[in-house]
Amino acid sequence: MKILVATEKPFTLFAIKQIRQVTDAAGYELELLENYKGESELISAVSDADAMIVRSDKVTPAILDAAKKLKIVVRAGAGYDNLDLKACTAHNVVAMNTPGQNSNAVAELVFSMMLYQARDGFAGKSGSELRGRTIGIHAFGNVGKYVAEIATGFGMDIYAFDPFVSEVEMKKHGVKVCKTAEELYSKCQYVSLHLPANDKTNKSIGYDLLKLMPKDSVLVNTARKEVIDEEGLMKVFAERPDIRYLSDVEPDCKPVFEKMYKDRFIFTAKKMGAQTEEANVNAGVAAARQIVDFFETGNIKFKVNK
Ligand code: 3PG
Numbered sequence: 355m356k357i358l359v360a361t362e363k364p365f366t367l368f369a370i371k372q373i374r375q376v377t378d379a380a381g382y383e384l385e386l387l388e389n390y391k392g393e394s395e396l397i398s399a400v401s402d403a404d405a406m407i408v409r410s411d412k413v414t415p416a417i418l419d420a421a422k423k424l425k426i427v428v429r430a431g432a433g434y435d436n437l438d439l440k441a442c443t444a445h446n447v448v449a450m451n452t453p454g455q456n457s458n459a460v461a462e463l464v465f466s467m468m469l470y471q472a473r474d475g476f477a478g479k480s481g482s483e484l485r486g487r488t489i490g491i492h493a494f495g496n497v498g499k500y501v502a503e504i505a506t507g508f509g510m511d512i513y514a515f516d517p518f519v520s521e522v523e524m525k526k527h528g529v530k531v532c533k534t535a536e537e538l539y540s541k542c543q544y545v546s547l548h549l550p551a552n553d554k555t556n557k558s559i560g561y562d563l564l565k566l567m568p569k570d571s572v573l574v575n576t577a578r579k580e581v582i583d584e585e586g587l588m589k590v591f592a593e594r595p596d597i598r599y600l601s602d603v604e605p606d607c608k609p610v611f612e613k614m615y616k617d618r619f620i621f622t623a624k625k626m627g628a629q630t631e632e633a634n635v636n637a638g639v640a641a642a643r644q645i646v647d648f649f650e651t652g653n654i655k656f657k658v659n660k
Contacts, residue, residue, distance in 0.1 A: 355382040356423075357645060358403035359638075360396050362411050363624060364388035365430075369634035373407070376642040380650070393417065400424065405649070407641045408436070410625060413449075415441040426648050428656075430637035431456055431628055432496065433578060435551040439659040448648065450656040452640040454496040456633035460576050460602075461500030463627045464546050465508070467574060467600040467620055485509040488568075490542030491529065492559075493549040494519045497576070501546050502527045513541055539566040544574060551578035560586025569596050576602040576627045591615055602627050 357377055359365070365373070370386065377384045387399040393416060400406060400421040406413075407428050418424065418441050426448045429437055434451045442449040465484075473481035489505050491498045494516035505512045506528055514529040515538040521531045532538040539545060545567065549555045560583030564573065575582060584607045590597055591611075597618070604621040605611070611619050628637065647653040 355380075355404045355649060356385060356402060357382055357405045357407065357642070358385050358387060358400055359407045360387045360390065360399060360411055361407075361409050362388075362390055363409055363629075365409075365634040365638045366631050368631060369638045372635050373638045373642045376639060376646060380646040382646065405645045407638065407645070409628070409637075410436050413437045413442070415444075418442065418445040418447060421445070421447070426450065426645055428452065428641040428644050430641040433550055434658050435578065435580070437658070443659045447659075448654060448657050449659040450641075450644055450648075450654075451658055452637045452644065452656065455636040455640045456628035456630075457496035458500050459630040459633035460497045460627035461504055462630075463602060464501055464574055464576050465504055467576075467602070468544060468572065471572060471598060471600055471620055484544075486511065487544060488513060488542040489544040489546060490515065490532070490538040492516075492535065492538060492545055492547050493577075494524055494527075494529070495548055498546075498548040499527055501548070502529050510544075513538055535563055536566060539563045540568070543568055543571050545571070546574040547577040547581060549577050549581050551580040556580045557583040559583060561589045562586070564590040564597065565593070567597065571596070572598045572600060574600045579603050579605050591618070 374384050390396055396417055397420040400417055402423060403421060404423050405426045406424060407430050409430055413427055415438055424447050428450045430452055432451060432453050437449050439449055472484060485508060488511045491501050491514040494514045502512055512529045513532050514524050515532040515535050524531045559581055584605055588607055588610060600620045602622050603625045608621060644656055
């Protein structure tokens with residue numbers, strides 16, 4: 355059995371060592387394709403793989419066509435918008451994710467960005483504090499829960515909105531529940547996004563919500579750039595010089611921000627949310643275990659395609 359780890363943004367060496375322990379114990383072969391530069395490299399590497407582990411790497415119909423032996427692909431991470439699920443199903447490939455495994459890393463990045471912005475990039479000027487500020491958590495999944503936990507430690511006033519999570523569940527985490535997204539954006543100086551990217555959420559955060567935010571507000575996006583309606587964001591930025599945007603990956607409209615809104619944004623060049631040793635180990639090992647379990651017992655608990 356051959357497992358290909360195809361990561362344009364590689365796991366740490368220690369994480370690979372831990373993944374290898376799982377595959378060695380099962381008697382499987384592990385092959386690495388790291389830092390690859392284009393789809394063609396992945397297409398040739400996947401031809402004899404029985405299973406594949408990826409991160410944000412795109413799994414396209416062309417890759418699946420070339421993967422003649424592939425039975426399972428595991429996205430070592432939460433969001434699986436990079437997997438073409440219909441094509442996986444059409445090729446009889448089981449697609450899985452590893453929910454929750456890198457959530458704390460993403461939540462910690464939210465606060466790193468907020469603190470860096472609140473202290474003006476540590477450049478010497480007086481900044482502001484998080485204690486007592488309102489924070490709104492938009493979508494209360496695994497990451498949202500960690501954000502609530504950390505925000506509690508910072509003494510923030512915490513709100514959350516998620517139509518798919520019960521009020522009882524949200525209250526267990528000490529957050530005040532908003533009935534609508536509008537209520538969340540109106541009440542919170544910080545709004546942290548934790549929605550998946552899909553047909554329903556793409557471009558769902560735009561002018562109508564952002565214009566509701568109180569004075570001196572900050573939108574924090576460690577989810578996906580696709581959930582933002584960038585035209586609406588630009589419109590709010592033009593009207594409201596007090597609003598700031600912190601995003602884990604550069605938006606398409608970055609050149610406009612650089613030209614017109616210097617000092618009002620932080621963008622990471624590469625997605626950094628899950629870039630910790632711990633998250634790499636947790637998600638990578640979970641992916642390897644899920645693959646072994648799938649071949650040995652048929653377990654499809656984390657399957658995401660139909
Ligand atoms: C996720 O959905 O789990 C995160 O966005 C992590 O993405 P990455 O594996 O590309 O860092």
